Amino acid sequence: MSVTELRPRTPAEAALVSLAEAAGTDEDARSAAIEALRREGLPHRRIEAWHYTDLRNLIGRRLGKATGLDAPAGSACDDDVLSPLVAGSTVVDLEAPEDTSAPDGVTITASNDLADWHESPNHLDRPLDTVRLVNAAFGARVAKVAVAANTAVAAPIELRDGIGARPHAAVAATVGTASKAVFVERIEGGGSPAPASRVSHLTIGDGATVLWIIDQAKDSDAAYLGQLNVNIGANATFKLFVLNAGGSLVRQEVHAVTAGEGSEILMRGVNLLQKDQHVDVTTTLRHTFPHTTATETFRNVVTGGHGVFQGMIKVAKDAQKTDAKMACNTLLLSEDGDFSAKPELEIFADDVQCGHGATAGAINADHLFYLMSRGIPAPQAKALLVKAFVDEMVEELEVEAAIADALTGKIDAWLDHSH
Amino acid sequence: MLEIKNLHARVADEGTEILRGVNLTVQDGEVAAIMGPNGSGKSTLSYILAGRDDYEVTEGDIVYNGESILEMDPAERAASGVFLAFQYPLEIPGVATMTFLKTALNAQRKARGEAELMTPEFMRRVKTLAAELKIDAEMLKRPLNVGFSGGEKKRAEILQMALLEPKLCVMDETDSGLDIDALKIVSDGVNALRSEQRSFLVITHYQRLLDYIVPDKVHVLYKGRIIKSGDKDLALTLENEGYSQIIGEAA
Numbered sequence A: 001m002s003v004t005e006l007r008p009r010t011p012a013e014a015a016l017v018s019l020a021e022a023a024g025t026d027e028d029a030r031s032a033a034i035e036a037l038r039r040e041g042l043p044h045r046r047i048e049a050w051h052y053t054d055l056r057n058l059i060g061r062r063l064g065k066a067t068g069l070d071a072p073a074g075s076a077c078d079d080d081v082l083s084p085l086v087a088g089s090t091v092v093d094l095e096a097p098e099d100t101s102a103p104d105g106v107t108i109t110a111s112n113d114l115a116d117w118h119e120s121p122n123h124l125d126r127p128l129d130t131v132r133l134v135n136a137a138f139g140a141r142v143a144k145v146a147v148a149a150n151t152a153v154a155a156p157i158e159l160r161d162g163i164g165a166r167p168h169a170a171v172a173a174t175v176g177t178a179s180k181a182v183f184v185e186r187i188e189g190g191g192s193p194a195p196a197s198r199v200s201h202l203t204i205g206d207g208a209t210v211l212w213i214i215d216q217a218k219d220s221d222a223a224y225l226g227q228l229n230v231n232i233g234a235n236a237t238f239k240l241f242v243l244n245a246g247g248s249l250v251r252q253e254v255h256a257v258t259a260g261e262g263s264e265i266l267m268r269g270v271n272l273l274q275k276d277q278h279v280d281v282t283t284t285l286r287h288t289f290p291h292t293t294a295t296e297t298f299r300n301v302v303t304g305g306h307g308v309f310q311g312m313i314k315v316a317k318d319a320q321k322t323d324a325k326m327a328c329n330t331l332l333l334s335e336d337g338d339f340s341a342k343p344e345l346e347i348f349a350d351d352v353q354c355g356h357g358a359t360a361g362a363i364n365a366d367h368l369f370y371l372m373s374r375g376i377p378a379p380q381a382k383a384l385l386v387k388a389f390v391d392e393m394v395e396e397l398e399v400e401a402a403i404a405d406a407l408t409g410k411i412d413a414w415l416d417h418s419h
Numbered sequence B: 001m002l003e004i005k006n007l008h009a010r011v012a013d014e015g016t017e018i019l020r021g022v023n024l025t026v027q028d029g030e031v032a033a034i035m036g037p038n039g040s041g042k043s044t045l046s047y048i049l050a051g052r053d054d055y056e057v058t059e060g061d062i063v064y065n066g067e068s069i070l071e072m073d074p075a076e077r078a079a080s081g082v083f084l085a086f087q088y089p090l091e092i093p094g095v096a097t098m099t100f101l102k103t104a105l106n107a108q109r110k111a112r113g114e115a116e117l118m119t120p121e122f123m124r125r126v127k128t129l130a131a132e133l134k135i136d137a138e139m140l141k142r143p144l145n146v147g148f149s150g151g152e153k154k155r156a157e158i159l160q161m162a163l164l165e166p167k168l169c170v171m172d173e174t175d176s177g178l179d180i181d182a183l184k185i186v187s188d189g190v191n192a193l194r195s196e197q198r199s200f201l202v203i204t205h206y207q208r209l210l211d212y213i214v215p216d217k218v219h220v221l222y223k224g225r226i227i228k229s230g231d232k233d234l235a236l237t238l239e240n241e242g243y244s245q246i247i248g249e250a251a
């Protein structure tokens, strides 16, 4: 783990460093991050947190393919004409957050802060955090979104990359005591050679309720590194929905930690995978206070490509009466795809209820027969069952119809496209 | 309506022979009962009629309205009018009951070249049938069969049957799990569907159901063969004497 280790950089690592150097003019502020990227390079499969997503190798293949690296193919994506996921949302352009007309009780400001990459939140990475490092090296400035105490924000706050700008953004969101808010991370757009990145920090005050949606629908040539860090106050409710329905190389991390007793965590996600994709969802959930509950379920539909789920639940010694369940279920619709699931529990308290399970399989033949025996042709019956499998994740969120419909609409669009 | 000729079938992946030469004819408008002890192959026969591919037909044929259906998949058979009321209806999480019913009905109509049924008319039909079968409308808001009691599942099967208006209704132990009131409701539902153009294959273990759904013919299936056929009195004989007498005669 010596920081002076001198390994020759691979051509891809060297290329990534040059891309970072070329990304904007404020190189001084970013120099420490760029230097660390140059020094430490990218993680590879012998780094535990990146075992299934060998970033050095995958980015290597990507940058090896790309031509004209010094001219990032930053597709000026049609962000400006894109309607929000949920109609009526407050849309925040993360490149110019201060321009947002914020609703009452919400303050949105720009800052010069960079993501702090000096330590890893999951303790599995190297003595630095790769996603944040890339984010900082490419110069993402933290946009600050603050919801005051006792404020119910009616419309979702949708967080988007700047229009046609570099696809790196950072967010620090705070939700005050007993407030309510919905955030949507809208991750869209095309492939620059370097991976796009987004790092968010969410601090949920005591008794507050937050629904955070990650709607990742990158273009099929895009690489993306995302990280959400959540701190959940006493008696607060945190609901998360992750939808991965795009991208070529995707790593989405979620690191949540309780900051008081009685919090409730509900994490649901759907990963939709097709040929040529590599999609990794890595989560850590740390229970550090007594009487907190968490359920975490990811459902994956694989028609090709490689999927990864790593889920870690840690229960500290004092976190008695923790109730935490984690599941990862995969529907393999083709021999061409695969999915690796690695759920882990690390429990130091003795009076807890924790469990995890991972399943993978084809469509249930009995269910298929039942539907067909009522006259529903095989392709339609299969589509119904696949949709049922993932729609359940949306149902379990128990959110208002407009949000649930928007999410199932996104899922349906993918399913219609892939069948 | 239906002619089963020397039907031999085995479990597809392990080869155990279950049906060993079934011969059975069901006329248009006829209600035929199939009785037999547990393990005789009654459910297997019903699955094979519906087209389940876990079983492999090794010999013989199933002729339905003049044509062999062995090459048809379950959906094609359903569209042509074959319906199986399952002994153990499945719970399918995530599939809303109403969506399922509408998809099934319209898929069948489409396969037959008929126009799709519009939602209001569809809703009206489902509601009327549900009321007749004393099925709570709240139940229909749930995912298919999820959280239904055994009896509710059986009634839901009959609701599906009534809605889809099949020509050949195969009912596998619809009476099991029903109390006497539910049995009457279900039987009334079935009797209301009886017509010259519709035939029934009523599989049951007990004579009780046949007091309510009075059969034209009774067949006894044992070890994969029909060992005796008769009229409705055969069911009474079985009730009084048990299967051993008939099995002894046939051996």
Ligand SMILES: Nc1ncnc2c1ncn2[C@@H]1O[C@H](COP(=O)(O)OP(=O)(O)O)[C@@H](O)[C@H]1O
Pocket (backbone or CB within 6 Å): B011, B016, B018, B036, B037, B038, B039, B040, B041, B042, B043, B044, B045, B054
């Ligand atoms: N899929 C299967 N695999 C193995 N054995 C089976 C299968 N289906 C039926 N059987 C066997 O075939 C016999 C007949 O079963 P079944 O048709 O369910 O009888 P019944 O409905 O008359 O009680 C039983 O011995 C049963 O165990």
Ligand SMILES: [Mg+2]
Pocket (backbone or CB within 6 Å): B042, B043, B044, B087, B172, B173
């Ligand atoms: Mg049976």
